[in-house]
Amino acid sequence: MSGLSDTRTVASAAPASPPALRGGTSVRAVVLLATAPAADGGSAALLPWENETILGRLVDQIAALGVPRAVVITRPAWESDVRAALEQSRAAVAIEASASVPDDLHIVAQLAGGEGDGGLVVMYGDVVTHTQALAGLLADPRVATGILAGGKRKQMVFRIAARRGRVTSAASPYHAVHRPTSAFLGALKVAPTDLEALGRVAERLRPLAANPPAAWEEELQRKEGMWRLSLYRAALDEEELTAEPGAAEPPAEEEPVPLDPATVELSGEDEAHLRHRVAAAPDDTAALLLVGLVREGAHIGMSYVRRLYWTRPLSSDDAALAEQEIAEIDEDRVLLDSAVKGADGFFTTFFVSPYSRFIARWAAHRGFTPNQVTTVSVFIGLLAAIAFATGERWGLITGAVLLQAAFTTDCVDGQLARYTRQFSKLGAWLDSVFDRTKEYLAFAGLAIGASQMDDPVWLLACAAITLQTARHMSDFSFGGTQQQVLAASVQPPIEQARDSAGAAAEARRNTVVDEPDQPPPRKPLPARVLSAWHVIDRVPGVRWVKKMIAFPIGERFAAISLTAALWTPRTTFIVLLAWGGLAAVYTQTGRVLRSLR
């Protein structure tokens, strides 16, 4: 009767079932917050789900992921119901009754300071999502401390801002995010190394949550106004119905609010929804802990739900709808689609990923590991280089085809790793090193082949390897220093409602108000060039053209194959140097401008 068997039933109707999860998690316990009220005033976590409750389903999902222990925190009024709901559960569950958020925080602090190996997860006890979405956070060793993140348009969530895979700002009932990029989907994993910080943050938040500072209360009122306006707009605009009212904040918080929230009239239903949202908002221990950790400077990564299902039902009707919706989803297909990397280039996205994901699924069901696929890929790359080295037309064509096969298998290994959630540091290193190996082996093969054809191109090959390595070094160094800038940026104290970007924006507005006659200060030239450069991204297709100019790996392998098969190795190197040189000028100009602004 567990939630897991439900998932299996759903999946068996689909063409293929998701691969079994391998390896365990490094999580010693999950803290489930069954503290949020449903619309009828009961516990949202105890809303019915098939033959049990949402909370019961979640406890089973967590046990299935290999987490040894769950701790359910609930309010005293719901304690007996929670006990009854979890009675038949075979998982190890402890139930703690807590009267308020400060008491929740105290329990978390004690767990953080407790004995045991592994980290802690703090999450909402009323979330309905795929087990695979939870696995993405709990079982991925690359996310040490991190959150489940996803779409901004979800119900009952707070937003976050992230840069370079790191949470830079998070919202809570009392905290605002300037320019959010995503949302916190109610699950926070804290690695053992950050548990001390978690405990400290929890204790520091206790007195503040018990007696919120004026700035916090002000922020909550501002949020109420925003929610009221977004409900109002949603009601006006039929097309915006998908925007799940209650979560939406206006995208740019700098924009002046044209309507006064105090004068806006909502329908009875919307008014009730708003009342509920405002009443439930302060009761969000998980969001407060996340803001606390962000403000403490902890490195918090993200695991995105992508196209997997996630919702927080507020009523039995919501829960029934969620049951229906999750049953309609082909979990395996969604998981497979989510395994495709989001930031790939044009060639990879449109010419390789559409079919490589099915090879990844085949490999998963055959039990191949990503590292095996990586090794096969470099072996095919070696064969391609040998074929190129013949210098014959058939050899060049065979080599071109083999190189594409090697590139496809290279995409497969990453997708297989994400699909089966088998990540390893060795795998990541091998994948990176073998990518370079294949490319430079192809250079060597082509240069040998050209010598066979009495048209030596070793100098061009040397130039190509120099250009490509220097281009990569620029990518690595620029990325590395940007990371350092993020790590060194000072976070405002937890008492402050606005994040640093929000505070800076407010300061800018205030200077304009103070000196209304002065024109706003002109931005420096590099900043203006960069904003103009980003504006043209809105033209359809421009984003892809820019990606192609940067000459990413898919384009490079395609260029090698095509030119070698049709022309000669000399053509290949000339194209690589010309396109690579253009890419170098393009990206370096962008980076210099960004360094100078």
Add this chain to the structure above:
Amino acid sequence: MSAQAPALRVAVVPARPDPIPVYRDDGPLALALGRALGPVVKLPAPLLIVLGLLALVAAIVIGGPDTSLGVAGAVIAWVVLTLGIASGTPPRPRIRWAEPPLMRATEYTALIWIAALEGPDAYPAAFALLAALTFRHYDLVYRLRHRGVVPARWVSRLSGGWDLRLIVAFVLLAAGALPAGYFVAAGVLGVAFVGEAVYGWLAVGRVQRPLEYEDEEDEGQ
């Protein structure tokens, strides 16, 4: 921000080495030059490296493969001097990312040019040497990224750093030991780099570190 006290900051993981000095791959001579002259010269490091690279490019354009050994030696000495001083000038945080790519471009171009002075027959050997060196330079990045460590000290000493490599390459040219010298260097270094990397993975410590960034290539957005 304002006048409120800054939030407490804690080191959550053992400090990761600063990547830029690791990527530069300086040898003992370069570091000594940087310590001695860097604080005096004070020019931005990327500018110094460009000065070295420009001299090299000028020599290639003007003299090409016919440059005399003496002039070539002076150009290599200038390159070692400028890039070496760049290792010790006061840091410019906003532009220091430009140092490693410029250094690799300079080092590899110089190695190719030294081969060119020997003659076109030395190009395959230059390619082999560059291939071995790229393994080290990518490994410096990927090991730091995925495990937060740098290669063992003995292998870095053996590699010499870019400075000693350039000097040894020039000595090989002057001694008439090219292209065989490049092939031998490529073989020795290649075996050492790959062997030490594999050994490093076999003896891997289990340190949990956060993922720095997921994307393989930063495409300048």
